[in-house]
Amino acid sequence: MKTNRRSQAVFPRGIVSHLPESAARKRQVEERILSVFAQWGFQEIIPGAFEFFDQLQQGTDDRLLEDSYKLTDRGSGRVMVLRPDVTLQIARIAATTLAGAPKPLRLSYRSSAYRYENDQARKNREVSQVGVELLGLEQPEADAEMVAIAVESLERAGLRSYQIALGQAAFVRGMIERPDLGPEPRAAIRDAVLRKDLSQLEAITAEAHLSPAHRQGLLELPRLFGKEEILDRAEAVADNPASKGAVANLREVYRFLRIYGLDRYVVMDLGEARGFDYYTGILFEVFAEGVGQKVGGGGRYDRLIGKFGEPCPATGFALDVDLLQEALERQRALSEYRGPDFLIVDLSKDKTVALELAKGLRKRGDRAARDIIRRELERSIAYAKESRIAQVLVLGARGAKPDEAVVIDCRSNERKKLKIRKILGKS
């Protein structure tokens, strides 16, 4: 039994623990992006970890819930789920607790979503996200704001190479959800469009008894990918009011993005049909160079909040912090890891000098660790170097006065005696 246990994994697959170096960089990514959210007037909310299954069921398709972690509530016996999606949860809160809040309501979050992987591309089961939701606005300008914040977030995070694929959920929906197409061919077409699988799409549409024009339109979907000229081609393909409206809406959002000077980051993808069923309008995905999957995305979900109570138009997006960090690390866009500023080694009997020194350093914002272990000074210095500590301050060293410290620079190995007052910058 014991041997067997040892041969098993120590921690679950798809669950990442960030050790100090990685954690510091992860927080760096988060803080940079959260500062952008705040500057655009978004206010953070912190959603609780669990929701009742039957509550979330009101707002989402079964696939997402099937992919969620379920728990039994001991008190009530009801089934709970560990937050599978933050937007869904914020929608529930917006429809209930925040129903009376003044609109537009700008909310941001830093939270994790938990899902079993049913999607081969997604490796992490704990998806660490930062995101925003803009509630109460149906204007295209609100969608443009989402793209603008996404771009500014990526820029602030330091990402050098990325692209935003912009689509409109109603366009594909208008092309597929037609009386002459049953649910099965619809799903198959959607799937083929999503994978841009033309031969599959040809086969399905050939069997489906469609008008030649409709079939031709469907076959165009995977090719409606590119810059502004795609909008004209999409307009020609759109043979129904929903798809026509979708193109007009996309055109308007794109106009704002051009005013914002952001059009160079954006490519249009009218075949975009990914994402939860909750998207109703503009939707977008963020791709970063060097990462094989999207690092974020979002869109408009005007009908979701109403499923939980008071209806409200809404748009939003989220970025996957771990994937973004991965992309940034590959592009070497994050600061080098640094340990504490000082290691204080106290060889004196009188603890008060070390204490005063540490207090003084911390008071001015420096990071100062105490060595505490009794060991050879050289071993303390080696420890400091290994821990990426910048300087070692030795108190009570032979030949030094009680109000002096030997200052050792861990990079240059330079050593000098300095008065404590001098180290603390007092005259």
Add this chain to the structure above:
Amino acid sequence: MKTNRRSQAVFPRGIVSHLPESAARKRQVEERILSVFAQWGFQEIIPGAFEFFDQLQQGTDDRLLEDSYKLTDRGSGRVMVLRPDVTLQIARIAATTLAGAPKPLRLSYRSSAYRYENDQARKNREVSQVGVELLGLEQPEADAEMVAIAVESLERAGLRSYQIALGQAAFVRGMIERPDLGPEPRAAIRDAVLRKDLSQLEAITAEAHLSPAHRQGLLELPRLFGKEEILDRAEAVADNPASKGAVANLREVYRFLRIYGLDRYVVMDLGEARGFDYYTGILFEVFAEGVGQKVGGGGRYDRLIGKFGEPCPATGFALDVDLLQEALERQRALSEYRGPDFLIVDLSKDKTVALELAKGLRKRGDRAARDIIRRELERSIAYAKESRIAQVLVLGARGAKPDEAVVIDCRSNERKKLKIRKILGKS
């Protein structure tokens, strides 16, 4: 069915979602404390959400695991638990991934622990914590450092009235874990000591066939609570090496706390026997005025890490952020909630001026939200006031030039026209 569902709770009991006002204050508490941790040289780690049940089982008693949320790992079929305790998880990481890291290793975290409540006092099932672990030091000075950081954290957080109850796990253990006491009376005595229930303690010890001196010692336990003089009384009671060693250790830690000038925050509680079985030495609890339960605690756990692999002495503590926030709110020690700095209302046709203004404000770190909704200006102002936005900037107002904005102060209702360049602080 539908009516029945509506009469049920919308979200699970013991799960808190923080809306913007509360979330802002919660982050304020966290950031203040995390800055203290960093200044003492601690490096954050971010542990993953799940652990394998059988892995954690190596390190903890069944009670904690019974109280944990279990999930099935779909891939391996193994049972996982949602992190019930951060220290336990860090111990596992320290014994495995970080086994070779240079010591002392100072780790900090901001994380949540999840448990069904078996303890009536604890209301939250998602316990949001900030904490530190100091690994690799067996010196009493390391324990004193924990108390010192706890005090400094509470001070930095702004708490005005609190107390730290300091005990030593080996003291009570030495008094109870004796050959002449079976497991049942041991548990009963421990329980009575914990609740300071003297009459219960008298009854149990009367039945237990103990030497008069031992019985007298046990009856003293609930009374060993107070300032320094308690140490002498405890020494007189201690009739075994473990308890004697515990008093000597506590005396040494207390000596450091006196040097640190922290003794005034500390009361000794030698009857302290709470906490997980993992504590082996110094242990302490933090009590804040106005909150009916402890807001944090910690202690030494020298044998825990070895259960997962490479042994290592360790000490640490954690604070419950939500409870601390509650105490701080009661003491009115947190900043007043503020919405964004500016609401930009754009009545002009040319979007570029509003865009430039927003960009300029955000660039200098201000928080600026766009109104976007088309509505009467007075309604926008009412919205700004309700959202605690400081100032409204109106572009394209009648009588204003294209490079001017009407600046409305939401507190004073004062209105004035200003050049955009002036607002942005350009000359």
